[in-house]
Amino acid sequence: MKQDIAPTLLASPATPWRTTAWLLLPVVVLGAILALLIFGKPLERLTADAPPVEKVSIERVRLTPGLITLHIRADGSQPITIAQVQVDAAFRLFTISPPGPIGRLGTARIEIPYPWIDGEGHKIVLLSSTGAPFERTIDVARATPAWDVPTLTLLALVGVLLGVAPVATGLLAFPALGSLSTNGMRFVLALTVGLLAYLFLDTLHEGLEQAGRALERLRAQAAVWVSLLIAAGALTMIGRRGGRVPEGAALATFIALGIGLHNLGEGLAVGAAIAAGEAALATFLVIGFTIHNVSEGFGIAAPLVGRRPRLITFIGLAALAGLPAVPGVWIGAQAVSPFWMALCFGVGAGAILQVIVEVTGLIVRRDGRAALLTPASIGGVAAGLAIMYVTALFV
Amino acid sequence: MVTTSKRRLLLGAGAGAVAGAIATPAAAGLAMRSALAQAVPPASGMHGQGHGAGHGTSGGDNLVVGTVDHERNGFDPHTILTDWDVGEASTDSQGRKTREWVVTAVDKEVELAPGLMFPAWTFNGRIPGPTLRCTEGERLRVVFNNGSKHPHTMHFHGIHSWRMDGVPYAGLVQPGERFVYEFDAKPFGCHLYHCHALPLKRHIHKGMYGTFIIDPDPARHPEAAAVAESRLLGSPRNAEWQEIMICMNAFDTNFDDENEVYAANTIPFAYQQKPIRVERGRKLRIYLVNITEFDPINSFHVHGNFFDYYDHGTTLTPTSRMVDTIMQCQGQRGIIEMDWSEHEPGQYMFHAHQSEFAELGWMSHFEVV
Numbered sequence: 001m002k003q004d005i006a007p008t009l010l011a012s013p014a015t016p017w018r019t020t021a022w023l024l025l026p027v028v029v030l031g032a033i034l035a036l037l038i039f040g041k042p043l044e045r046l047t048a049d050a051p052p053v054e055k056v057s058i059e060r061v062r063l064t065p066g067l068i069t070l071h072i073r074a075d076g077s078q079p080i081t082i083a084q085v086q087v088d089a090a091f092r093l094f095t096i097s098p099p100g101p102i103g104r105l106g107t108a109r110i111e112i113p114y115p116w117i118d119g120e121g122h123k124i125v126l127l128s129s130t131g132a133p134f135e136r137t138i139d140v141a142r143a144t145p146a147w148d149v150p151t152l153t154l155l156a157l158v159g160v161l162l163g164v165a166p167v168a169t170g171l172l173a174f175p176a177l178g179s180l181s182t183n184g185m186r187f188v189l190a191l192t193v194g195l196l197a198y199l200f201l202d203t204l205h206e207g208l209e210q211a212g213r214a215l216e217r218l219r220a221q222a223a224v225w226v227s228l229l230i231a232a233g234a235l236t237m238i239g240r241r242g243g244r245v246p247e248g249a250a251l252a253t254f255i256a257l258g259i260g261l262h263n264l265g266e267g268l269a270v271g272a273a274i275a276a277g278e279a280a281l282a283t284f285l286v287i288g289f290t291i292h293n294v295s296e297g298f299g300i301a302a303p304l305v306g307r308r309p310r311l312i313t314f315i316g317l318a319a320l321a322g323l324p325a326v327p328g329v330w331i332g333a334q335a336v337s338p339f340w341m342a343l344c345f346g347v348g349a350g351a352i353l354q355v356i357v358e359v360t361g362l363i364v365r366r367d368g369r370a371a372l373l374t375p376a377s378i379g380g381v382a383a384g385l386a387i388m389y390v391t392a393l394f395v
Numbered sequence: 396m397v398t399t400s401k402r403r404l405l406l407g408a409g410a411g412a413v414a415g416a417i418a419t420p421a422a423a424g425l426a427m428r429s430a431l432a433q434a435v436p437p438a439s440g441m442h443g444q445g446h447g448a449g450h451g452t453s454g455g456d457n458l459v460v461g462t463v464d465h466e467r468n469g470f471d472p473h474t475i476l477t478d479w480d481v482g483e484a485s486t487d488s489q490g491r492k493t494r495e496w497v498v499t500a501v502d503k504e505v506e507l508a509p510g511l512m513f514p515a516w517t518f519n520g521r522i523p524g525p526t527l528r529c530t531e532g533e534r535l536r537v538v539f540n541n542g543s544k545h546p547h548t549m550h551f552h553g554i555h556s557w558r559m560d561g562v563p564y565a566g567l568v569q570p571g572e573r574f575v576y577e578f579d580a581k582p583f584g585c586h587l588y589h590c591h592a593l594p595l596k597r598h599i600h601k602g603m604y605g606t607f608i609i610d611p612d613p614a615r616h617p618e619a620a621a622v623a624e625s626r627l628l629g630s631p632r633n634a635e636w637q638e639i640m641i642c643m644n645a646f647d648t649n650f651d652d653e654n655e656v657y658a659a660n661t662i663p664f665a666y667q668q669k670p671i672r673v674e675r676g677r678k679l680r681i682y683l684v685n686i687t688e689f690d691p692i693n694s695f696h697v698h699g700n701f702f703d704y705y706d707h708g709t710t711l712t713p714t715s716r717m718v719d720t721i722m723q724c725q726g727q728r729g730i731i732e733m734d735w736s737e738h739e740p741g742q743y744m745f746h747a748h749q750s751e752f753a754e755l756g757w758m759s760h761f762e763v764v
Contacts, residue, residue, distance in 0.1 A: 083510030084459050086655075090754030091508070091663065093456045113456050125655075129510050131648025133655060 053077040056126060056134040057215040059107075059337040062144040063116055068124065070110040070136070071337070074102035075217045081129040087114050088122055105217065116141045144275055145333045155271065155329045158286060162270060163263040163325025166290045167256075168318040170297015177305045182367070183376045185305060189363050190377040192299035193356055194384015196255070199262050199296075200352040202392075204228065206265055207345030213338035220339050224346035231350025232357075239358065245365075246358055249313055251303040255355045256321040259296045261348030263321060266293075267328020268341060275333045288394035295387050296321060303362060457754055461509030463662050468505055470521035472658075472665035476639040479608070479628060480525040484533075494529050494580075495536040500543040500568075500590075505602065507646055507656050508663050508756070515602040516543055516590070522661045523642040523686070524588070524605030528628055531583040531612040537576040541568040547598065548574075550591035551607055552726070554581045562591045583611035583626075585682045585708030585728045600647050600654075600688035602661075606640050606728075608682055611711065619711040626680075626730075637677040643685045643693045643723070643747065643757065654689055656756050657747065663756020670742055670760035673735055679761075681731040682708070685723035693757075694722040695731065696748040700738065705730040720748050735763050 036042065053076050060071035068087065074080040079101030085094040094112040102108050116122055122141055126134040145151045177188055204224070211220030239246040239254055246254055266289050300317050363371055371377055465471040482496035498518050505515040505522060518524025529535055539549050546569050550561035555578035558565050568574045590603035611623040613630075625632040644661055645654035656663050673679055685693040696719060703713035704721050708730040715721065723729065735743075743761045746753040 081510060083512075084508045086755065088754075089751050090457050091459045091756060093458055093460055127508070127511055127648065127655060129512055131507075131511055131513055131646075131655060133649055 047077075050077070052130060054080050054128050054130060054132050055215060055217075056080060056082075056102075056128070057213075058124070058126070058134065058136040059214075059339075060334075061124075061136060061138060062334075063138070063141055064143060066113055066115060068112045068114050068116060068122075070112070070124065070126075071107060072102070072110060072126070072134075073105065073107050073215050073337075075105055075215050079103045079106075082108070082110065082126050083129045084127045085110065085112055086125040086127065086133075087112060089125075105215070118142065142275065147334070152330060155274075155333055156326045158270060158274075159267050159326030159329040160322070162266060162286050162289045162322075162329070163260075163293065164318055164322030166293035167259070167263075167297040167300065167322040168314075170294045170299075171301050171314050171318055173298050174301040174304060174309075174314070177301055180305070183374075186363060186367055186371060186374065187376040187380040187383075188298075188302050188305070189359055189366075190380025191384040191387075192255070192302045192380075193359050193363075194381040194386075195295050195299045195388055196258070196352050196356045196359065196384075197381065198385050198388035198392075199259065200349055200356060202388075203262050203265055203345050203349040203352060206269075207342050207349060210338045210345060211342035214342060215339070218339050220342045223339070224342050224349070227343050227346030228350040228353065231347040232353040233350075235351055235354040236357065239354065245361060247362060248303055248307050249309060251355070251358055251362065252300050252309075252313075252317055253320065254351075254358060255300050255303065256317045258348070258351035258355045259300065259321040260324040261344075261351045263293065263296075264324035264328040265345050265348055267325035267330075268332035268336070268344070270325075271329040271332020271334075273332075274329075284394075288392070291394050292388065292391040293322075295384075295391065299384075303359070457758070458667070459508045459664055459756075462668075463506050463509050463665075465662075468521075469503075470661075472660040472662045473669065473671075475521070475523065475526070475660050476641070476671065478526065479528040479640075481528050481628070491534060492530075492532075493534040493536060495538065496525070496527055497538045497540065498525065498549065499540040500547045500603070502543045502545075505661070507648070507658075507661065511648065511656070513602075513646055513648055516545065516547070516598065517602045518549075518605055522602040522604075523644065523684075524603070526606045526608065526640050526682075527588070528608045528610065529580045530610045530627065531580055531615060533580045535576075535578055535580050538573060539566075539568055539576060540573045541570050544570055545592070545598075546570065547590045547592050547603060549576055549588050551576065551578070551588045552586040553578065553607070553609070555579070560591075561588075563593055567592060580609045582709050583609045583623075585684065585705075585730050587684050587686060587726065587728055589686065589726075596652070596688055597650075599686065600645070602646075604642070604644070604686045606642055606682060606684050608640075608708075616711060622711045635677055636680050637674060638680045638682070639671065640682040641684070641695075643683070643687055643695070645687045645690065645693075645752070645757075647689060652689055654687070654755070657687070657752040658756045659759050664758055666759035670762035673761045673763045675735045675738060675740070675763060679731075679733040679735060681733070682728070683723070683731055684728040685725060687725060687752075690725075690749075690752070692722050692724050692749075693752065694720060694748045696720040696746060697733065697761075698744040700733055700735065700743065702731050702733040705732075722748075735761075738763050740764050 055075040057073045058070050059073055062069040081101045082096055085092050092112050092114060094110055096108050096110045098108060118141060120141055122138045124136045145155065180188060207224040208221055211224050214220035235254065239250065270286060270289070297318070300321060363377065480496065482494045484492060484494045486492050501517050501520045503515050503517050503520050505513050507513050515522060537549060541547050546567055548561035548567050559576050559578045560566060561576060566574050566576060586607040586609065588605055588607045590598040592598045610627045613620040613623040613627060616623040621632060624630045625636060627633055641659045644658055646656040647653060648655040659666060683695055687693045701717045701719045704715040704718060706714040706729045721729065740763050743763055745759050745761060747757040
């Protein structure tokens with residue numbers, strides 16, 4: 001069948017130049033349409049008197065002693081000029097680089113010398129040349145953590161406490177899992193699916209929330225879904241290359257990778273809390289995420305039951321799942337553009353989706369399709385979701 | 396004492412863009428004050444060291460960046476201080492004096508702060524509109540041409556017939572049309588005129604207002620002829636005074652019914668960047684008008700001196716004596732009289748005592764010489 005259809009649908013393989021020519025045709029036509037729109041200006045009557053549309057997103061705010069630094073991204077029907085800057089309802093001297101108007105989706109850095117006050121709130125307003133104000137509120141001003149060795153070490157410690165320690169703790173349950181009955185093991189695998197399902201929803205939610213803060217034209221929410229699907233597809237493809245489904249250490253590795261990307265996100269959250277002056281909250285966040293993440297180690301250990309993994313495997317898995325929290329804290333503390341954070345969460349959600357599919361597949365292969373609807377499976381998924389929800393209350 | 400701190404360098408960087416402003420005495424003074432500022436505390440890591448920078452040093456950075464192109468605007472806030480528009484005066488056969496002005500409404504883009512363009516509606520292409528000045532008892536004719544795309548009026552504060560009131564039902568002028576407002580100049584005082592077309596807030600805050608001064612006729616006030624004469628423009632006693640007009644106004648640049656920019660005579664910090672020169676030998680009289688929209692009151696406060704105040708300017712004896720701050724509600728106005736004769740020459744600040752207004756542009760200086 002396949003061989004019959006192929007020649008009729010595709011251009012003859014004997015004449016590749018003809019295929020190329022036919023592919024070029026739509027490109028040429030597209031070019032002609034664009035040229036007509038740009039140079040012919042058929043819509044000019046519609047847009048000539050239209051007032052300019054201006055959008056500016058203040059993507060990053062950095063506070064250093066006596067100085068506020070903003071990274072902004074502009075979007076509009078024409079380049080946007082930041083004419084003046086107000087801080088706390090007062091005009092302030094500032095410098096902008098590069099100077100001059102900011103083109104569509106272009107970025108600029110604004111430096112405002114200002115005696116901002118530690119622990120207090122400030123409000124920044126950028127006035128464009130048309131008088132449109134773009135506002136950013138700093139709820140609690142704290143110095144942005146410096147990018148030096150002592151600070152990075154301290155922040156890395158936060159990341160390790162947050163990511164590696166609880167995952168490793170969870171992995172300690174591995175010997176106990178080995179003594180479980182078939183039903184007990186099914187429950188544990190279903191529990192893993194439940195844990196992962198919670199993390200999936202949580203990561204996706206974070207991603208969409210960050211995406212909402214990005215400039216509209218970047219369509220960050222679509223980017224979250226696209227990166228999610230591409231990541232899930234790519235990881236599934238990699239996991240199943242050579243026609244084998246991932247099991248045992250391979251599956252554990254994929255679970256660790258998905259959880260690692262999730263923990264990168266948790267690191268970002270803690271780092272951002274520190275940068276946002278919520279250091280008191282950061283302690284709670286670390287405690288909460290630590291309790292929360294112990295169950296993750298549990299999930300990673302599940303596919304290894306019945307095998308004899310080496311110690312180094314456990315160490316590697318703990319590192320893979322936990323260490324991404326370290327760069328997460330570093331980056332989060334520096335305040336990153338919401339678009340990149342959204343993309344990162346999208347990839348993380350995709351990675352988790354992949355392992356949910358694979359662990360569910362493992363249950364089916366072990367005990368048959370009907371096993372998914374047994375009390376052990378449903379109870380396991382429900383327990384996994386419930387555990388994550390309850391421990392999330394500590395965060 | 397004067398060390399080049401990091402902060403000073405930062406100010407220098409900002410001032411680089413304000414080349415025009417830095418040449419003026421005010422900006423030089425500010426730069427000096429800033430140089431005396433405390434040094435920035437050493438860079439801290441995660442734990443902020445109390446304040447981001449020293450206390451009491453921020454005044455020098457409370458400015459706009461760049462300079463306004465007054466030539467393109469077609470008016471200069473320094474000229475507006477004193478450019479009394481006395482119109483065309485004539486005397487009829489009965490000896491009655493008539494004064495006539497021609498005022499045109501113009502839609503115009505005005506640069507408020509440097510680089511900040513505002514789609515204004517104006518009288519004669521300037522904000523505030525021409526300062527119309529006349530003498531008590533004269534017959535006044537104001538020929539109003541509407542060159543704007545919107546209907547407008549000229550509503551004068553004064554005593555006149557309802558027919559000449561310049562409100563939607565009397566004296567509303569459609570685009571391209573004209574109307575002549577005619578009434579007697581009374582009562583003497585410091586008044587204003589503004590557009591009273593609807594929606595009223597929009598027509599006012601877009602820039603359609605100006606000061607309207609009626610000087611007292613000394614002959615009608617024998618009990619205080621000398622005082623009245625001192626207010627009469629062009630008289631010998633008036634020459635002993637230095638007179639200026641200040642219109643306290645504000646602009647809502649994004650039309651959300653809140654002001655983004657405050658000023659004395661439209662351009663924020665205009666008299667901060669270049670102070671108003673005051674001679675000690677002559678007393679200072681300020682015709683002060685508040686036409687700020689959205690904020691219920693505005694105020695005037697002077698440093699290092701006190702003054703007498705004549706609310707509405709309709710009396711020849713002060714309504715407040717020895718004050719250094721007065722407030723005016725929307726549309727209120729008055730006359731301030733100040734003596735600098737025994738002061739040390741130098742810069743004396745004056746501004747709205749609503750700190751927010753001051754920091755958003757209503758901040759000024761006298762250069763007493």
